[in-house]
Amino acid sequence: MGVFLLLLSLLLATVVVAVFLPRALRVLGGLVGYYLRRSSRTRRELLLARVATEQRTHDADRKQSAKDEDGWKQIESSTGASAVNGAKAAQDWNGIAGFFHPFCNAGGGGERVLWAAIRATQKRWPDAVCVVYTGDHDVDKAAILKRVKDRFNIHLHPPTVHFLYLTTRHYVLSSTWPRFTLLGQSLGSLILAYDAFSLLVPDIFIDTMGYAFAVALSTLFFPSVPTAAYVHYPTISTDMLQSLEEGGQGINAGTGEGYRGMLKKQYWHLFAKLYSKVGSTIDVVMTNSSWTQGHIKSLWAPYRTRRNHITTHDIDVVFPPVAVEELESEVEVSESSEADRGPYLLYIAQFRPEKNHQLILEAFASFVQSHPSLPAYPTEAPKLVLIGSVRDSDDATRVYKLRLLAHELKIKESVEFVCDATWPQMLAWMRKASVGVNGMWNEHFGIGVVEYQAAGLISVVNDSGGPKLDIVVDVDGKPTGFHASTAEQYAEGFRKALTLPREETLAMRRRARKSAGRFTDGGFADKWILHMERLVRLQVARAAK
Known part of the structure; x- marks a missing residue:
């Protein structure tokens, strides 16, 4: 030492x-x-x-040296700059x-x-x-x-x-x-x-x-x-x-x-x-x-x-x-796909303190205990699904405490934890969910929020940082989601997102997907x-x- x-x-x-x-x-x-x-x-x-x-x-x-395993091809130089000897620096660099x-x-x-x-x-x-x-x-x-x-x-x-x-x-x-x-x-x-x-x-x-x-x-x-x-x-x-x-x-x-x-x-x-x-x-x-x-x-x-x-x-x-292109191909957003979605709220975030899972649990408890009327989902109860990676023992302890909090808030049966989910698992939930949630104050960007939008989810996000300035913004002069800061505002955002008229629900999903087109892998x-x-x-x- x-x-x-x-x-x-x-x-x-x-x-x-x-x-x-x-x-x-x-x-x-x-x-x-x-x-x-x-x-x-x-x-x-x-x-x-x-x-x-x-x-x-x-x-x-592979028995072939000229072709990459995924059919890759080189991306052409965007500048055409040349190295000292006249060769393309961006082409030949090793x-x-x-x-x-x-x-x-x-x-x-x-x-x-x-x-x-x-x-x-x-x-x-x-x-x-x-x-x-x-x-x-x-x-x-x-x-x-x-x-x-x-x-x-x-x-x-x-x-x-x-x-x-x-x-x-x-x-x-x-x-x-x-x-x-x-x-x-x-x-x-x-x-x-x-x-x-x-x-x-x-x-x-x-x-x-x-x-x-x-x-x-x-x-x-x-x-x-x-x-x-x-x-x-x-x-x-x-x-x-x-x-x-x-x-x-x-x-x-x-x-x-x-x-x-x-x-x-x-x-x-x-x-x-x-x-x-x-x-x-x-x-x-x-x-x-x-x-x-x-x-x-x-x-x-x-x-x-x-x-x-x-x-x-x-x-x-x-x-x-963000896997926008893949989400667009894997998750349908149409009138027929609405029948596959339930009153499920999805929060994709690592289990770290700044992600503020506690705020979302408290907001969801307030929302559920208000006994909201959800005409679009007459036979299903709201559910909050928390998906995130668990990096170490501190994260594991944090998940344990969040489970205890869900029990104390009397929403244990309405909350599901999915730790270290695979991509197929995440896709399955994005097909079924209706709302995407983000609880971090001053989230620097919010990749998960873009994934929500690409999958057609209606976002309820913190009124700060990247989700506010770059992602959940108006498209064609109309909203793509809702912003909130307090537990009460989040609960109200959940209610608004799940009680929109059917036509407006689908229209907002499509605007959200259009917004996500700005954040592609390409x-x-x-x-x-x-x-x-x-x-x-x-x-x-x-x-x-």
Whole structure:
């Protein structure tokens, strides 16, 4: 433990000074980077040899080398940019792209982004190698890829995707830092990033979980390695700062009162400044929603402009990929399909505290106990179905407590928990359900909400974040769902959604499906490749120096 504390202190001092005095530590950072490159050189060679061996085995098994297993074809370059020697950089690149995603097997929306990004990269650059830095030691490559296929219906090309296992993931867990959690987890990400670089130094480094400090460490150690961040949720935001005030929302609501509250405010403001400076070091920044983009711009853009002399439009929205096309083909939305739907409310979300399952249970209890009249469903009682992945023992405990709450609210028989559902199970429920629910305040995007819409569900979502700004918006001047904040408002939203006239119900389902058409897998892949090409061009240019 003493060694790790010393390392943590050294890394903290290194990053802080690097942010404020980058020239002073450029030489030191370069020396550390040189050491890490040398120490991981053998593993790089072994990895590339393994890729070649697996590719030959794969080709032999398939008995065809010119055609991918899913009929893949390369996506054409969107820029036509050329490498130094005149060859198309985006066409011929065969380097190693490192994806920093320590919880890659969690099975949530963030993981769907990771796998869709790797799939798009594989299709576009079939000779490139995608390496995922993960802390999921309990599963091997075959098990991870099987879960990706079962959970997301995403098929990856096994020979060119590999996993490097981190041993220090516990340093980014909130439980490791009961005090100063924001700073502690950020420092923990530095230890985790150092762990990753000691295993392998990639040609391009991409963070897909929100560890901006890890990306800054890559920039310090390896100036020639282009970096990117796909930001799902800002580590700190202006909304978080405001939530400390009396009447605020979220898990820190109202904690800014008194002497300790004042200190917490100062700490958060100082951390926000450090976070903003760290964000200025990243080459390519993508956000998953307009809400996230707005907060990242407000924090990072001034520093990025001063540091790089660029305008704020370089922080681009790349909406997450959602299986819209598949849902449209698998789930019917028509007059005849209405007979297959019941008064079922579906909440697809990981069992994490911020998803606020408790609020939805309380709202559903209020709705049921009001004995609503549902003419469209005369023979069926309302049911709430909670679908989500269980990542660890904390999540399992959380599910247990939610079951107890359902019992205390006297709705136990009307609530069903579906843990770690497969994609076919989710499809089956989306065919049967009528309403989709989201309870998180300031949900950064809301992939599950888009899935609701693509399946024709009428959404009742929190009046904040991505579901409010990007997803559950008017189409053709008419609503696609309802917004709520309190348990009473949610209960009223459930009542409205389940008591619409038959014609309006179907019309709203169709508007919802039309709205979901903005968030396809293809749309994500196109924008992802656009930004990956920027990274490839940077890598080729820097390597040529």
